[in-house]
Amino acid sequence: MPGGAAEVLHLAGPIGLSGADTLLLLGAGPFGAARTIVTARQCWVEGYERDPDLAELARHRAEEAGLRKRAPTSDLHETTKFRPRSASQGLSLFAIPDQPSVRPVLAGAAVAMRPGGQLGMIELVAADDLSDVSGAHWRRLERRTEALPAKTAIDLALREHSFDVRIVEDISSRHVQAVLMGWMKHLEAVAADKRNGRPPPQDLVRLMVAEAELWLLRLRLINAGRLNLIRWQAIRR
Numbered sequence: 001m002p003g004g005a006a007e008v009l010h011l012a013g014p015i016g017l018s019g020a021d022t023l024l025l026l027g028a029g030p031f032g033a034a035r036t037i038v039t040a041r042q043c044w045v046e047g048y049e050r051d052p053d054l055a056e057l058a059r060h061r062a063e064e065a066g067l068r069k070r071a072p073t074s075d076l077h078e079t080t081k082f083r084p085r086s087a088s089q090g091l092s093l094f095a096i097p098d099q100p101s102v103r104p105v106l107a108g109a110a111v112a113m114r115p116g117g118q119l120g121m122i123e124l125v126a127a128d129d130l131s132d133v134s135g136a137h138w139r140r141l142e143r144r145t146e147a148l149p150a151k152t153a154i155d156l157a158l159r160e161h162s163f164d165v166r167i168v169e170d171i172s173s174r175h176v177q178a179v180l181m182g183w184m185k186h187l188e189a190v191a192a193d194k195r196n197g198r199p200p201p202q203d204l205v206r207l208m209v210a211e212a213e214l215w216l217l218r219l220r221l222i223n224a225g226r227l228n229l230i231r232w233q234a235i236r237r
Helices: 004-015 032-041 052-064 099-112 133-141 150-158 172-195 202-223
Strands: 022-026 044-049 072-077 089-093 120-124 163-170 225-237
Touching: 004 032, 004 089, 004 120, 022 032, 022 099, 022 150, 032 052, 032 089, 044 052, 044 133, 052 072, 089 099, 099 150, 099 163, 120 150, 133 202, 150 225, 172 202, 172 225, 202 225
Parallel strands: 022 044, 022 089, 044 072, 089 120
Antiparallel strands: 120 225, 163 225
16 A cells, blocks of 8 residues: 555554554455554454455465464455454454445444444545546546445444544545655666666556556546545544
8 A cells, every 4th residue: 555564554553552452454455564563563463355366365475474363364245244342453444445335344343343442444535426537437447336435424334333433534645645655666666677677577567557547547536636535543332
């Protein structure tokens, strides 16, 4: 994710994790976030990932790192059965891709988390339905088939699923800077490889161009005020 390990730890910081905690990690991705948190905080992590390919990759990387038991990753879908009160704290990283998924994901978090636990959450929200040409093109690139959730829909769902919302913060500007910095570092590395006689293969170049188009469209929509990245901090009642 933009900002890498430093951003993951920044988002997890307010939760106050310790070695005695089990963290519910929604949107676990390909294991980078879980490994970062386990290494830095010595806690346990229960990861859930919606993309089955990323979930499988996370399980493979956990096995390689010797963290299969300490940081397992399960598939996340509408019928996922969460272990009741198995987690003391929670962190959700882009785990709600569309409007219909808001309630199942937060209902699962409410089941899995113990009362008094803190939930940190970031999510892209939309100010409109993104049905025009540029919005629809970005949704296709990101494989989003449904409308993105609105901030008010997530606010309401958190409260309905036994969470007291304490902080709501727009972190779009930090997200934009992290995206630009990430691309600068990547392009510098590509340029260095090229100078050293190791130009990227053509299939990788095509993937990079497609990825750049996706992120450019995201930043344009954020700058136009049509997309925002919001951070929530809530406590499980």
